[in-house]
Amino acid sequence: MHFFSTLFAGLFFGSGLILSGMANPTKVQNFLDIFGTWDPSLAFVMGGAILVTAPGFWFVQKRSTPFFHDMFHLPTRNDIDARLVAGAAIFGIGWGLGGLCPGPAVTSLPFATSGVLVFVPAMLVGMSLAKLTALPSRKTIPA
Amino acid sequence: METEFTPFASLLGGGLIGLSAVILMASHGRVAGISGIVSRILPPAIDTKGLPQGLTFIAGLLLAAPLWFGFIGQAPVVTISSNMALLGLAGILVGFGAVLGNGCTSGHGVCGISRMSGRSMIATATFMTTGVVTVFILRHVVGG
Numbered sequence: 001m002h003f004f005s006t007l008f009a010g011l012f013f014g015s016g017l018i019l020s021g022m023a024n025p026t027k028v029q030n031f032l033d034i035f036g037t038w039d040p041s042l043a044f045v046m047g048g049a050i051l052v053t054a055p056g057f058w059f060v061q062k063r064s065t066p067f068f069h070d071m072f073h074l075p076t077r078n079d080i081d082a083r084l085v086a087g088a089a090i091f092g093i094g095w096g097l098g099g100l101c102p103g104p105a106v107t108s109l110p111f112a113t114s115g116v117l118v119f120v121p122a123m124l125v126g127m128s129l130a131k132l133t134a135l136p137s138r139k140t141i142p143a
Numbered sequence: 144m145e146t147e148f149t150p151f152a153s154l155l156g157g158g159l160i161g162l163s164a165v166i167l168m169a170s171h172g173r174v175a176g177i178s179g180i181v182s183r184i185l186p187p188a189i190d191t192k193g194l195p196q197g198l199t200f201i202a203g204l205l206l207a208a209p210l211w212f213g214f215i216g217q218a219p220v221v222t223i224s225s226n227m228a229l230l231g232l233a234g235i236l237v238g239f240g241a242v243l244g245n246g247c248t249s250g251h252g253v254c255g256i257s258r259m260s261g262r263s264m265i266a267t268a269t270f271m272t273t274g275v276v277t278v279f280i281l282r283h284v285v286g287g
Contacts, residue, residue, distance in 0.1 A: 012162050021152065
């Protein structure tokens with residue numbers, strides 16, 4: 001059950017992305033192209049997701065713990081810092097350039113289009129680089 | 144290139160994404176942020192405790208496309224830039240920015256907004272804005 005829940009969560013997520021058209025980078029870029037070939041579909045994807053997630057989270061968190069784990073891991077910070085804004089700004093530039101964000105990029109891997117095969121390794125490198133720059137300030141490195 | 148406006152398929156697909164987020168929260172108490180799930184199992188500082196869960200979720204994500212192909216009989220329409228240098232740069236920026244800003248479209252845009260998180264609302268507004276500006280420059284200034 002433990003693993004099935006995560007496997008199905010991944011499967012539903014990927015299926016949702018494909019059904020909604022978000023695995024198609026051109027469709028995502030068209031959402032961002034409000035002064036050109038605008039396609040508002042992505043707003044409906046976010047709307048549909050939030051319509052399920054918001055009440056779902058509220059209902060689930062009435063429990064004291066999740067089903068297969070001892071606690072909820074909820075982000076607790078509420079300060080707006082430069083890292084958050086800079087990170088989101090950089091993310092948005094890359095998202096606009098390629099029309100891909102992490103979910104659709106991983107989901108599209110099995111199609112093996114050359115663009116995705118270039119994008120995903122580059123994305124993993126970018127993630128590791130960001131972890132590398134963020135780590136030393138938070139953790140003390142053992143000598 | 145124009146794409147067809149698909150309000151119903153997109154709303155339904157969004158609902159499936161929401162269902163996935165609720166399953167993950169109910170079962171493991173985790174936010175369904177793809178950049179978080181992927182980056183936690185990358186070096187440096189691999190989250191070894193969360194590794195099996197992370198890998199299973201990613202396996203599910205990877206299974207979606209082949210299953211779709213099996214049931215529908217045809218691959219979904221995917222059109223992507225043929226400029227590999229541009230996509231490589233896009234990948235680095237997406238990966239770096241998502242980890243620096245603690246989230247991407249799913250973690251901030253779906254889960255964070257659903258939790259009424261101020262940080263996620265600011266992050267979502269920010270990446271939507273830079274995304275719109277980038278596509279404008281890409282299509283109407285450079286490519287126009």
